[in-house]
Amino acid sequence: MTQTEQQTSRTRDFARTAPPLPPRQFARWFWRQLTSMRTALLLLLLLALGAIPGSFIPQTKVDPAAVIRFGREHQTLTPIFDRLGLFSVYSSPWFSAVYLLLMVSLIGCIVPRSFVYLRALRARPPKAPARFDRLPASTSYETDESPDEVLERAASVLRRRRWRVDVDALAGDAEAESVGVVRAEKGFLREAGNLTFHIAAVVVLVAVAMGSLWGYKGSVIVVEGEGFSNTLTQYDDFSAGGLFNASELTPFSLQLDRFDARFQIDGPQQGQPLKFEAQGSYVPEPGADSQPFDIQVNHPLDVGNSSVFLVGQGYAPVVTVRDGKGDVVFSGPVPFLPEDASYTSTGVIKAPDASPQELGFEGFFLPTAVMDGNIPRSAHPAAANPALALFVYSGDLGLGDGLPQSVFALDKNGLTQLQSADGKPVRLLLQPGQTARLPDGLGSISFDGVRQFARFEIGHSPGKMLALGAAVLGIAGLLASLFIRPRRAWVRTRRRNGRTLVEVARLDRVSGADLGADVDQLTAEFRRSSPQPPTTGPESGKG
């Protein structure tokens, strides 16, 4: 049992039998426990454990659609998970509790250690032990030089090697018993690195918190030929931190002229994306000149403090819907969302102005349509043989009742699916340029052509550069704390039989160095710069 363990078990026994501690002492005890290495270690492991569920259970912030799917599939588990915060693990109270405690423990450790370190910086190197032969590595030799010469030279050799050196004045009056000591110490950057690393960790956490409090992030689909201006209403989805102010949005606007998507045509990785590129122009702020942009994956556009990232793309078939009276009730591109690697995409078209009945269409867009039996599917992501496969609904789209509705789904409550004479649902299969007439004189739909769309993510996370700077500094500190070795050395001189006995010793606080070789090297250097030839060999390896 180590000493610490004994102490702990004694504390436990004490806690069982003694009356409760007065509040102040309890607070002190609690603080000491919290800032102990053992607690920090347990909190670290707890943090790792706590992070696990979020990688298996869908997270609202990462993939909200997956959370809804999960809710449908697991009716009993979902309410329990929800109460435990398992759908937003990383902002849940218990996860926050762990990392906040860890942070407090960290700060409670850093602050006192910084003071200890500052004191150590000003302190003299430690005193020489009485007996060098008890140290892990020591050696000695005799010389005719005077102790003063030896000490001075040893000190200068050590200083040249960047040791902190302090020479004790010769003690004792009689020449025979005068003893001189050089104390030297090195490797102070280890603890500095250690402290830097831990402070950097705290700064990174603060920077991340800044980002989530003042930052924002939103995404928007922009079809070729259309534009976007950076206001809240234009986003498809948008999330911001609690301290974000909508008036801080960079007032830029952009126009997407051309989207270029290339895919592998042949070979085993046929259909794999090769290149996505969005080109157009943007106006950084109202009244400014328009500038061209070229946004690619890994190459965002920076405007003011915001950045525009290309995070997705797909196809928007251009359709024209006419109602029973022959009036155009809808015309334009409709983004369909890709569902798989060959870009089989789903989407809906809504024509609320149609009469006599409102019209809705739901179905697939297939960039390279092939018939798989009776079912059309897409064979390749490029738009080589585009086709639109749609089911038709009529009735009430539910847009009038004021509730927000997704543009990618039909609310089928007030709708009836159109059926053909044989009672099967009407299925339209259109190629560009084709028009289909709807049964019962409800109207028609034309598939006029295909445009592409880009999905941009636009965001700003303040504290990003602070986090990066702190992380880099943290690594530098980490390297120092792992690889710099705090070292101590002593050189002692004694007069003996008219000659000078020189003793050299080394001691490390962390193990691992070849101290013996170190002592030999230092000694050799003390003697090399000596004007006289050495008289005796080093008696190395005492002990």
Added chain:
Amino acid sequence: MDTEQWATLSNNMVAAATVIFGLACIAYLIEWSSSRRVTVAAPVAAEAKADAPVEAKASTAGAEVARSGQGSATAVKVAATGGGDDAAQARRDESAERFGRIGLGLTVLAWLCLLVGVVSRGFAAERVPWGNMYEFATAGLLVVTTIFLGLVRFTNARWLGGVVTGFAVCMLGLAFLAYVPAGPLVPALDSYWLFLHVSAAAIAGGAFTIGAAASIFYLVKSRAERETPEEERVGYLWRLPSSTAIDQLAYRVHAFAFPIWTFAALIAGPIWAEHAWGRYWGWDPKEVWAFITWVVYAGYLHARATAGWRGKAAAIIALIGFATFLFDFIGVNLLASGHHTYSGL
């Protein structure tokens, strides 16, 4: 050579490396088993150099012996000459030594094949050869073997060979299950961060593997040192360095790996994620597990400085860290969905 030929060369070389790693592993196992009855009287002197100097009081003379001693085998021979059935002992010992050398030779050969395999894969795909799961496995194993051979060159670490080559065979076998032909990258991977982020992850992962192997040996050896009486200390285990020296080796490898992993997972990764996906940290499953691995290894470094956690507990934490790393690489690729869907499967 055109890309097709490079691809074929790469596949053949990786296959050859797998087979040779297997043979090397067998040779190491024979070395172990044929040292079953080898007595080790005084290997302690040879270990003095590797031991922690504070406790072992390494003398300069002792270290000199260790340097010229070329590891434990010589010490064993010296010891064996003093024993009763000298000749039999020496024979056994020589045969064990021979198989150890054969294992090492085969490991070098397998390493060469793997090196050619990985490099030619790069020529076949015309990019850095670590863009999917198969490629990361081969490149990562190249790092593992390189570190192992480096350790053999500069310290006497041949005893790690059996575990390292066995692991290499298993991982290469699994890699074939994830095989995809050489080809270009998806746009999200087309960045110089692929070079920095993934190669740093591979180097750190390779070192974690060696660290885990050393930690296993540490657990076995330290347990044996506690429980085996002096006179029963017979066999291969007693020719290994002391548990203190093994622990020191494990620590050094982990101390090398941890800053590199920090760079890969917490600096290069977020920077690249920011460029490609518009956020530097999004709790994607891969990010979560990279973070877990980082936290567990941070725990290992702290455990080594905490009373009651040094030694056994720290070694177990290191093994848990390695398990999370493996899960991050294999489990997350196959089980979880997220942004990091680059396995090519």
